[in-house]
Amino acid sequence: MRASSKIAWIKTRRHVKWVDIADGAITLAIGVLAYLLAAAVIDHWLISGGLGFWGRLLLWVGLLGGSGLYFIRRVLPPLMYHVNPIFAAATIEKSEPSLKKQPNQLLAAFVVVVRK
Secondary structure, eight states: OOHHHHHHHHHHHHHHHHHHHHHHHHHHHHHHHHHHHHHHHIIIIISTTOOHHHHHHHHHHHHHHHHHHHIIIIIHHHHHSOOOHHHHHHHHHHHOGGGTTHHHHHHHHHHHHHHO
16 A cells, blocks of 8 residues: 555544534534523523522533533544544445445555555
């Protein structure tokens, strides 16, 4: 396998990794904004007189706990681990149906060359 093909696989894996990270971060940001909007509606419109200190503190702790859990489960793993080349090939196949089976065949050839 040529060096340019190996570089292409590395770039593809890196792109898949950053897309996963961006997806998780954007989803987290949207979730936090939706939570804050819901908390503001509950605090100002649904409960007369507002939630008070302890109600707001409970909402804040819930936000921190939920967003922290989401970050640990969805954003942190792509930051810490490498993307499997077979997953990268499957992602390419899903996004470009015209390349059906070509990435996996190239990957198989790459694995054979690396093992020799």
